Amino acid sequence: xxxxxxxxxxxxxxxxxxxxxxxxxxxxxxxxxxxxxxxxxxxxxxxxxxxxxxxxxxxxxxxxxxxxxxxxxxxxxxxxxxxxxxxxxxxxxxxxxxxxxxxxxxxxxxxxxxxxxxxxxxxxxxxxxxxxxxxxxxxxxxxxxxxxxxxxxxxxxxxxxxxxxxxxxxxxxxxxxxxxxxxxxxxxxxxxxxxxxxxxxxxxxxxxxxxxxxxxxxxxxxxxxxxxxxxxxxxxxxxxxxxxxxxxxxxxxxxxxxxxxxxxxxxxxxxxxxxxxxxxxxxxxxxxxxxxxxxxxxxxxxxxxxxxxxxxxxxxxxxxxxxxxxxxxxxxxxxxxxxxxxxxxxxxxxxxxxxxxxxxxxxxxxxxxxxxxxxxxxxxxxxxxxxxxxxxxxxxxxxxxxxxxxxxxxxxxxxxxxxxxxxxxxxxxxxxxxxxxxxxxxxxxxxxxxxxxxxxxxxxxxxxxxxxxxxxxxxxxxxxxxx
Amino acid sequence: xxxxxxxxxxxxxxxxxxxxxxxxxxxxxxxxxxxxxxxxxxxxxxxxxxxxxxxxxxxxxxxxxxxxxxxxxxxxxxxxxxxxxxxxxxxxxxxxxxxxxxxxxxxxxxxxxxxxxxxxxxxxxxxxxxxxxxxxxxxxxxxxxxxxxxxxxxxxxxxxxxxxxxxxxxxxxxxxxxxxxxxxxxxxxxxxxxxxxxxxxxxxxxxxxxxxxxxxxxxxxxxxxxxxxxxxxxxxxxxxxxxxxxxxxxxxxxxxxxxxx
Ligand SMILES: Nc1ncnc2c1ncn2[C@@H]1O[C@H](COP(=O)(O)OP(=O)(O)OP(=O)(O)O)[C@@H](O)[C@H]1O
Ligand SMILES: [Mg+2]
Numbered sequence: 001x002x003x004x005x006x007x008x009x010x011x012x013x014x015x016x017x018x019x020x021x022x023x024x025x026x027x028x029x030x031x032x033x034x035x036x037x038x039x040x041x042x043x044x045x046x047x048x049x050x051x052x053x054x055x056x057x058x059x060x061x062x063x064x065x066x067x068x069x070x071x072x073x074x075x076x077x078x079x080x081x082x083x084x085x086x087x088x089x090x091x092x093x094x095x096x097x098x099x100x101x102x103x104x105x106x107x108x109x110x111x112x113x114x115x116x117x118x119x120x121x122x123x124x125x126x127x128x129x130x131x132x133x134x135x136x137x138x139x140x141x142x143x144x145x146x147x148x149x150x151x152x153x154x155x156x157x158x159x160x161x162x163x164x165x166x167x168x169x170x171x172x173x174x175x176x177x178x179x180x181x182x183x184x185x186x187x188x189x190x191x192x193x194x195x196x197x198x199x200x201x202x203x204x205x206x207x208x209x210x211x212x213x214x215x216x217x218x219x220x221x222x223x224x225x226x227x228x229x230x231x232x233x234x235x236x237x238x239x240x241x242x243x244x245x246x247x248x249x250x251x252x253x254x255x256x257x258x259x260x261x262x263x264x265x266x267x268x269x270x271x272x273x274x275x276x277x278x279x280x281x282x283x284x285x286x287x288x289x290x291x292x293x294x295x296x297x298x299x300x301x302x303x304x305x306x307x308x309x310x311x312x313x314x315x316x317x318x319x320x321x322x323x324x325x326x327x328x329x330x331x332x333x334x335x336x337x338x339x340x341x342x343x344x345x346x347x348x349x350x351x352x353x354x355x356x357x358x359x360x361x362x363x364x365x366x367x368x369x370x371x372x373x374x375x376x377x378x379x380x381x382x383x384x385x386x387x388x389x390x391x392x393x394x395x396x397x398x399x400x401x402x403x404x405x406x407x408x409x410x411x412x413x414x415x416x417x418x419x420x421x422x423x424x425x426x427x428x429x430x431x432x433x434x435x436x437x438x439x440x441x442x443x444x445x446x447x448x449x450x451x452x453x454x455x456x457x458x459x460x461x462x463x464x465x466x467x468x469x470x471x472x473x474x475x476x477x478x479x480x481x482x483x
Numbered sequence: 484x485x486x487x488x489x490x491x492x493x494x495x496x497x498x499x500x501x502x503x504x505x506x507x508x509x510x511x512x513x514x515x516x517x518x519x520x521x522x523x524x525x526x527x528x529x530x531x532x533x534x535x536x537x538x539x540x541x542x543x544x545x546x547x548x549x550x551x552x553x554x555x556x557x558x559x560x561x562x563x564x565x566x567x568x569x570x571x572x573x574x575x576x577x578x579x580x581x582x583x584x585x586x587x588x589x590x591x592x593x594x595x596x597x598x599x600x601x602x603x604x605x606x607x608x609x610x611x612x613x614x615x616x617x618x619x620x621x622x623x624x625x626x627x628x629x630x631x632x633x634x635x636x637x638x639x640x641x642x643x644x645x646x647x648x649x650x651x652x653x654x655x656x657x658x659x660x661x662x663x664x665x666x667x668x669x670x671x672x673x674x675x676x677x678x679x680x681x682x683x684x685x686x687x688x689x690x691x692x693x694x695x696x697x698x699x700x701x702x703x704x705x706x707x708x709x710x711x712x713x714x715x716x717x718x719x720x721x722x723x724x725x726x727x728x729x730x731x732x733x734x735x736x737x738x739x740x741x742x743x744x
Contacts, residue, residue, distance in 0.1 A: 426574050430535065435571035437555040438531050438564075439585035439641065440592070449584060453575030453624075 030089040035082055037061060040188055043088050047157050047191075050164050053171075060177035060187030067181045074344050074373040074405060077286065077313055085251060087189045087222070142206065152197040153208050156224050159195035166197060170228055174257035174294045174321070182253040182288040182315075186222045190255065193223035198233035198264075207463050209238040225256040229264035231297065236267040236463060254289045262297030262324065269462050270306040272314070284312025284341075291318035295327035298353070303330040305461040308343060317375065319348035322356035322384075329358040332458045337370030337402070346375035346407075351387035351417075360391040363455050366402035374406040380417040388418045396454045397427040398447070426454075484509045484680050485550075485649060490541035491705075492529050499525045501705035502541065507649070510677040514691055514716060515684045517702035518724050523684045524568050526702070527651045531565040532558050545649070560592035562648030566638035566655045568684075573625035578637070581625045582607060586644050610643045613673075614666050631658040639670040650674060651682045656690040668693030688720040701727055 029046075031039060040061055044054040069080070146153050152163060160167050177187035194210040210225065229235055239256075258266050272287065293302035304318040314337075320329030331347035349358035364372035378389045395404035410419050428450050436446035452459075485507040492500040499522045507513055517523055529536050530543065532555035543550040550558065573581065586606075587597040598606065608618060614636050626634050635655050642650055655667050671681060671694050683694060691699075691713065699715040700707045701724065709715065709727050 429571075431571045432573050434528075434531075434533050434555065435567065436573070436581070436585075438559050438567075439581070439645070440556050440559040440588035441584055442556050445584065445588075449576050449581070450573060453573075453577070453580070456575070 030086055033084055033086050035061075035085070035087055035189065039087055043189060043191060046088065047160065049160055052164075052168060053160060056172070056177070057188050060184050061189075063178050064181065064184035064188055067184055069181050074342070074371065076342065080251060080286070082185070088191055146204075146206075146208075149202050149205065150199040151202060151204055152195065154195055156190070156193040156195045156226065159197075159226075163195075163197070166228070167195075167226070170226060170257070170259055171224075172257075174259060174292050175255050175290050180290060183255050183290045186224060186253050186255045186290070190222045190224040193225045193254070194227075195225070196227040196235060196237060198229045198235045200230040201232040202230075203233070204235040207236050207238060209240065211240045221252045221254070223254045225254070226259075227257070227266055227268070228259045229261065229266050229300075231262045231264060233261075234265040234267075236269070238269045238271070238463060240271045240273070252285050252287045252289070254291075256289070256291040256318075258291075258293035258302055260293065260295050260297060260300035260302050260324075260327075263299045264297060265301040265303075266293065267303045267305070268293070268318070270304075270308070270318075271462075272306065272308045286312060287314045287316060289314075289316045291316065293318070293320045293329070295320060295322050295324050295329060295353075295356075297327070298324040299326045300324050301328040301330075303328075303332070303461070304347065305330075305332040305458065306334070306345075307455075307458070307462070308333070308335040308345060312341060314341075314343040314345055316345045317347055319350065320358065321350045321352065322358060322387075323352045324356075325353040326355045327353055328356070330461075331358075331360045331362070332461045333361070334363045334365070334455045334458045335372055335374075336365040336367070337372045338366075339368040339370060341368075341370045342373075343371070344373040344375060346373075346377075348377040348379070349389055351378070351380045351384040351389070354383070354385040354387075356384055356387045358387075358389045360389070360393075361457060362391075362393045362406075363458055364393070364395045364404050364406075365398065365451060365454065366395065366404050367398035369401045371403045372405070374404075374408075376406075376408045378408075378410045378412075378419055380412040380414050380419070382413045384414050384417070386416050386418075387414065389420070391419075391421045393421075393423045394454065395423075395425040396451065397425065398451075400427075484546055486542075486544040487530075488542045488544075490526075490529070490543060491539040492525060492536045493539055494525070494536050498539070499536070499705050500529065503702075503706055505700065505707055507680045507682065509680055510675075511697045512671075512675065512681045512683060512694060514694075514696040514699045515682060515702050515707075516686065516699065516716065516719055521702045522705045523702050524653055525705075527565055527568075527653045527682070527684060530558075530651060531555065531563060556588070559645075560589050562589075562646075564642050564645055564647030564650045566635075566642055566650065566652040568653040568657070570626045570629075570634040570638055572627045572629075574627050576625050577622055578625050579604075579607070579621040582621075582641065582644060585641065589645055607640075607644065610640055614640045614643065614670060615662070616640060632660060632663045635659055636663060636666060639667055642674065643670055646674070648678065649680050649682070651684070653684045654686065655683075656685050656687060664690065665693060688716040691716050703727065 031042060037058060040057050041054065044057060143153060152159065154162070172187065175183050177184045196208055198204050227235065227237060258268060260266050291304065293304065295302050302320045306318060308314055314335065318331060320331070322329050329349050331349070333345065335343045335345050337343040346362065347360055349360065351358065358378065360376055362374045362376070364374055366372040372395065374393045376391055376393070378391065380387045391408060393406045393408065395406070397404060404425060406423055408421050410421070412419055428447065432450065433443055433446050436449065437443060441449070487503060487505040490500050490503040491498065503526065515523055525536060529538060530550065532553065538551055553561070583598065583603045586603065590597055607621065611618065611620070616636050620633070620637065626637060629637060635658070638655055652671065656664055659667065668690065671683065674681065683690065683696065685691070696713060699711055699713060701709040701715070701719065703724065
């Protein structure tokens with residue numbers, strides 16, 4: 001019988017090729033493998049950094065040497081040999097491109113292939129892009145227009161040169177180097193990333209976005225992102241990531257720091273599509289990331305939205321410190337783990353100010369042999385009067401080999417705290433697919449419809465263009481306007 | 484229109500359909516009755532293409548096509564509709580979205596323009612009224628938390644919207660109150676037309692008071708063991724299945740002592 005089997009259809013649907021898995025051949029300026037104080041000095045010198053930053057790196061490095069890699073996450077992988085990693089690789093170029101015309105055409109082609117057109121005439125409507133290739137930022141668009149509003153949007157290296165005082169003032173104030181093993185490593189060796197500064201009262205007129213691409217072999221990517229919104233400022237920022245398909249695992253250990261002063265609002269969205277490894281779990285990116293936002297000012301608002309479909313292992317807990325009174329923190333997440341992927345992700349909401357409010361909405365999808373863990377911490381400090389948190393964790397299982405776990409932790413040290421938690425688990429069954437197909441839908445449409453319905457509350461938090469991209473990534477098509 | 488010959492099907496090595504023959508012509512309504520576990524739902528799901536059942540032999544021709552070779556959704560698009568004995572819940576997907584996707588998949592296949600949101604709402608609301616469903620059911624997840632009767636009404640609603648050429652209703656009347664029963668019957672009767680055919684699986688002859696079948700069949704142990712007209716249903720109601728005898732003695736005379744089951 002040639003009937004399509006829903007079970008097999010699920011498999012083929014889940015087996016879609018990783019479309020961003022190609023490699024770009026470029027001449028690169030690459031350091032030998034290994035990490036030492038000398039390597040850090042070389043990185044710092046290559047970037048022409050001021051003394052204070054080199055010192056900061058070295059201190060982080062010394063701190064890192066005393067630390068051990070965390071083992072508490074529900075992920076399983078062999079120990080990483082940190083001397084077997086290249087800590088700096090940059091496409092060869094003269095002095096850093098002054099304009100897009102100076103960017104290596106191969107690079108522009110790469111980003112075009114990835115659907116990130118850097119040419120401003122071909123840009124996504126109203127989105128400024130910073131493209132980071134291996135260790136360096138290769139192009140930032142729209143800088144001039146943004147500059148007219150006093151907005152700084154550039155690569156981290158450039159910001160170090162043009163605004164060292166801002167770097168000095170804010171770097172490491174949200175995620176100090178001593179925070180954790182990977183944060184310390186990142187602080188020692190970070191090579192590039194994005195820098196955003198929105199001055200007082202300015203509402204950023206367009207979406208800002210950074211696109212991270214790991215290309216070179218054996219290279220770790222350690223980018224550093226710092227976003228500052230001054231009093232009354234607001235910005236929406238999106239990060240996207242891909243890497244070629246390789247049999248070896250590659251390390252990505254980024255640090256993202258967000259700072260929101262009084263009445264400021266930062267919305268940070270991620271669509272993460274690092275290479276997840278093949279069906280049997282060979283290769284793929286280890287994504288160990290520290291992301292934290294500091295609602296430093298009163299009535300400030302930081303919101304994380306993430307769609308995590310890639311990486312062999314994801315270890316990531318975008319968090320918000322609700323320091324200012326009446327500040328608000330949100331975390332909206334879709335994490336998909338398929339085949340042998342492991343995702344241990346979640347968030348921390350640290351309530352310190354009065355009348356602070358946080359919302360956690362986590363949607364975990366496990367398929368194949370994937371494993372998905374949600375880890376949430378809600379901490380209400382003794383002085384945080386009338387703090388409120390609402391947490392909802394939903395898991396969707398596709399097939400019967402996958403797993404989902406949730407570990408919510410609540411530490412309420414103030415009796416006025418109001419904390420609510422809800423969790424659900426459901427499974428896409430053969431019977432659901434048969435039912436939908438009996439009504440004329442294909443298996444793909446049926447799975448998409450179910451997955452999309454499951455993720456809808458999170459997708460609607462993404463900027464429009466990226467919601468579409470996220471849905472495509474999950475192999476889903478846009479739901480109609482009703483329902 | 485539908486010609487089933489010597490159909491054999493099994494699940495997990497267990498034979499369920501053991502050489503089933505059935506012919507359905509356009510315009511006809513056939514009722515299938517038979518004891519629990521005799522294979523009625525298996526037959527309906529094999530016709531719809533569910534692959535948990537393995538087809539071991541025989542053939543099914545539908546409008547000259549080899550039905551068994553068609554993928555599930557192609558059968559649906561070609562106009563085969565199954566009202567499930569146990570409608571499936573799909574959490575997170577609104578009934579409206581599901582219905583619209585289904586209607587448009589089928590309209591597209593038929594070369595009709597797809598409904599936009601407005602056309603669809605107008606159409607679906609009218610049909611909901613006819614089957615006595617409140618509008619709120621549009622915005623609830625497919626079958627999730629629906630009562631038994633509400634699920635069955637939802638099946639009838641889908642049938643009305645999809646305008647199938649061959650509809651199989653698997654115990655759509657079970658567990659319904661008398662009003663709902665009339666709704667189901669009315670849904671079926673509205674669908675009746677010279678170019679459509681219906682197969683109604685039921686345990687209760689009372690449904691057949693409302694949907695008058697052209698033929699009644701008794702399915703037992705994976706075979707049609709008796710066929711007749713409307714009066715066969717009445718006879719079954721009175722005597723139960725015992726008098727028909729076992730599968731294999733298809734044309735054997737009824738035993739003298741008929742036992743109610
Ligand atoms: N997936 C399955 N696995 C094992 N056995 C099955 C499966 N599906 C059906 N069967 C068996 O096949 C036989 C026929 O089942 P079927 O559902 O077709 O009966 P039915 O005539 O519809 O009964 P009812 O009147 O109770 O609805 C039963 O013995 C049932 O247990
Ligand atoms: Mg049945």
